[in-house]
Amino acid sequence: xxxxxxxxxxxxxxxxxxxxxxxxxxxxxxxxxxxxxxxxxxxxxxxxxxxxxxxxxxxxxxxxxxxxxxxxxxxxxxxxxxxxxxxxxxxxxxxxxxxxxxxxxxxxxxxxxxxxxxxxxxxxxxxxxxxxxxxxxxxxxxxxxxxxxxxxxxxxxxxxxxxxxxxxxxxxxxxxxxxxxxxxxxxxxxxxxxxxxxxxxxxxxxxxxxxxxxxxxxxxxxxxxxxxxxxxxxxxxxxxxxxxxxxxxx
Amino acid sequence: xxxxxxxxxxxxxxxxxxxxxxxxxxxxxxxxxxxxxxxxxxxxxxxxxxxxxxxxxxxxxxxxxxxxxxxxxxxxxxxxxxxxxxxxxxxxxxxxxxxxxxxxxxxxxxxxxxxxxxxxxxxxxxxxxxxxxxxxxxxxxxxxxxxxxxxxxxxxxxxxxxxxxxxxxxxxxxxxxxxxxxxxxxxxxxxxxxxxxxxxxxxxxxxxxxxxxxxxxxxxxxxxxxxxxxxxxxxxxxxxxxxxxxxxxxxxxxxxxxxxxxxxxxxxxxxxxxxxxxxxxxxxxxxxxxxxxxxxxxxxxxxxxxxxxxxxxxxxxxxxxxxx
Numbered sequence: 001x002x003x004x005x006x007x008x009x010x011x012x013x014x015x016x017x018x019x020x021x022x023x024x025x026x027x028x029x030x031x032x033x034x035x036x037x038x039x040x041x042x043x044x045x046x047x048x049x050x051x052x053x054x055x056x057x058x059x060x061x062x063x064x065x066x067x068x069x070x071x072x073x074x075x076x077x078x079x080x081x082x083x084x085x086x087x088x089x090x091x092x093x094x095x096x097x098x099x100x101x102x103x104x105x106x107x108x109x110x111x112x113x114x115x116x117x118x119x120x121x122x123x124x125x126x127x128x129x130x131x132x133x134x135x136x137x138x139x140x141x142x143x144x145x146x147x148x149x150x151x152x153x154x155x156x157x158x159x160x161x162x163x164x165x166x167x168x169x170x171x172x173x174x175x176x177x178x179x180x181x182x183x184x185x186x187x188x189x190x191x192x193x194x195x196x197x198x199x200x201x202x203x204x205x206x207x208x209x210x211x212x213x214x215x216x217x218x219x220x221x222x223x224x225x226x227x228x229x230x231x232x233x234x235x236x237x238x239x240x241x242x243x244x245x246x247x248x249x250x
Numbered sequence: 251x252x253x254x255x256x257x258x259x260x261x262x263x264x265x266x267x268x269x270x271x272x273x274x275x276x277x278x279x280x281x282x283x284x285x286x287x288x289x290x291x292x293x294x295x296x297x298x299x300x301x302x303x304x305x306x307x308x309x310x311x312x313x314x315x316x317x318x319x320x321x322x323x324x325x326x327x328x329x330x331x332x333x334x335x336x337x338x339x340x341x342x343x344x345x346x347x348x349x350x351x352x353x354x355x356x357x358x359x360x361x362x363x364x365x366x367x368x369x370x371x372x373x374x375x376x377x378x379x380x381x382x383x384x385x386x387x388x389x390x391x392x393x394x395x396x397x398x399x400x401x402x403x404x405x406x407x408x409x410x411x412x413x414x415x416x417x418x419x420x421x422x423x424x425x426x427x428x429x430x431x432x433x434x435x436x437x438x439x440x441x442x443x444x445x446x447x448x449x450x451x452x453x454x455x456x457x458x459x460x461x462x463x464x465x466x467x468x469x470x471x472x473x474x475x476x477x478x479x480x481x482x483x484x485x486x487x488x489x490x491x492x493x494x495x496x497x498x499x500x501x502x503x504x505x506x507x508x509x510x511x512x513x514x515x516x517x518x519x520x521x522x523x524x525x526x527x528x529x530x531x532x533x534x535x536x537x538x539x540x541x542x543x544x545x546x547x548x549x550x551x552x553x554x555x556x557x558x559x560x561x562x563x564x565x566x567x568x569x570x571x572x573x574x
Contacts, residue, residue: 001360004354004357004358005358011346011350015345016345091339091341092337092339092341093341093343094341095305095307095335095337095341096341096355096358096402097358098305098306098307099307099330099333099335100330100355101326101327101328101330101331103326103327247308247309248309
């Protein structure tokens, strides 16, 4: 049942030009960044050889792209998630789901997994760039895998927040703007920490970016893993609650 | 015959508030298997709210609803399995083709994979959608979109079909087609439909619930309603009329009122054709030289019954408020 809704959601996304243009823009920008990094690497290659513990090609070319990708995707994800529920509320197609023998949890999980499916398509496409480096060298696959896991969790968290905002309103643009708000706030929430200079405060643990950077160093820490899983679970449960509210109140 | 008596929908003292506004007030009714029930009422009477609650889209503030003997809120999945719902705006994903959309609905209603094709084919043939099944729903006319909406409601062959104003916005030919579809569906489903178009009720329903201000003000079979409409008055014109008292003495006449100088309205209680006093009036008129020039049976339309009932209640309410 969850898969039925997830498949429908994924299909709807690919029926709209939005998903295709987002994919095109992201591939173009990431591709440009990748070429820039590659150029830089070729310039310093000679010097790197002479170094004792030279950084690998994965660290010098691929990881910088991973640290820039979230900024671009932060702008894109709210656009992908904004219509998930708000469109159904506005066109009243949500009635179809409400009168079908499925629960609110199945509806929300289905929609979430639909978007995660799209994120995976997107990540698979970007995977082609690092893989192309195999033509002239070797890759650190462990580091690559942990970076991809981090990016997948980060984007899934963006999607969960976007899904909740889409449940809150009938207007997709309002959903998108408020998702931007939440994500940017969580992005910069540790600014205050930098000012007060207390690195262990609660705020620094809340920062959505800090946990991601750990993955980029090749470490999969259960604390960061559970941060993202809890983040996603919280927003999904709130979304289910919110959807139930439409039945109870109007 | 026992299975025909089975109650598929039961609504028990259901109340629904929107903030402080009471949209549905202590409503109770039942629908048996194979019955077509019409929910009739002016705009804002609570028809759509009632149907939304029946379909599980809205929780009632108070009261119980059960579908096919399963409580809609304790066993929502079992109850909704036997429920097909067409809201007032058909819930269509317009970027899908008819076929894709209906297959999605089939999966949503937990039809097993091998039975989906058969369910899809029977739904489109019943709704006359065969030749548009590969078109985008977006490109279909309003009438066809409405049919896709009905196909969606019947694809899982539910026991109960709920249709909210199924013929609104359609042209007369489409309306006739949808009505004949409803008549065809009644054979193996129970149907509840709401409408504010009065002839629709007599054309399609077995029983009528007239609702106003969230309350049932009349529950009658269409047969009874037709009898009510079959008139019980005659309009009579005479150039040389006697006094009203003389006229009221004619056998079978209940009451006479003067509408114009030479025109009268004769009220009588009709039980069968033998009690129709028209013949006696003519005989008396000839015998007494009342110079009768016109006699017309008056039919009360469903509109009259409806307007009478809905306005009667509000005037009662007003007087109630004054006395209290």
